[in-house]
Amino acid sequence: MRQPIELPPLSLLPPSPLRALVETLHGLYQQADKPPLRAIDEWIVAHPEHDGAISRESIRRLLVGINVPRRWESARSVFLALCALAGANPDEHARTFRRQWQEVVADPMAARRPYSTP
Template sequence: MAAVLRVPGEDELPQGPRRRFALDVYDLYKKARRPTLDAIVATFAEIQEDLRGTASKETARRILVGKTVPRRWETAEALIEALAHLAEVDLDWRDDPEGQTSRERLQDRWDWALETLPNHEEPSSNYNHWYAPTWTTKAEAKARAAERAEQEAQERYRRANFSSGWESGAPF
């Protein structure tokens, strides 16, 4: 039986950019219902044409438990993409208060984690804003997009049919 993957405590992985990146990736892992490492590697093969990189089973494990931050974004993105595929999460949905997609937010966190050595102060840039991830499933993204399209169509109809006469003072 495979060991359960857990993010280490703050004594092993202190607060800071590396922990934030690890926690975000781990949160996506939980959203995917904690797949086995073999399932994650199988997903790499399944979605290979969509990936620009890949990761070994050991690399995936080390990223998930916060032991490493990959040097190449393509490696981190492969794991993130595989987990998102398993969780049916849309990484390109703009879902945070600053209008970033989940992919952009994770890439920023990866970049920050890679540039910041453990136990160093956090930079004073926009990276100080930390939002808990809100993973939007592909079905939710599709429903929201359809809802927006419907609202926009209703607004266009309303403007075309009801705003030209009475607002200008013309009789009905």
């Protein structure tokens, strides 16, 4: 049985712009009943108009705050997929998500954290 992706503890991902971005995505992920990466990927593939190709591994790495896509379209596709799967209106969260993404990618060190396990 697959394990859902959990929000990293504060010890691994302390308060920061990266954590805020990951928390926003996790709110949607939880609203969508923690779908498998396959479901997120399938939604993205079914909506090529967003030009947001991203691998399942990159989706996972984004959800655990290991790194953030440098391409807005890729990050936006994950966001839109989670909104759709959660039945959430993306317009309600889009401005916040875009601002958070911009804050993270503006600082190359903030867009990545070293991978470690609890």
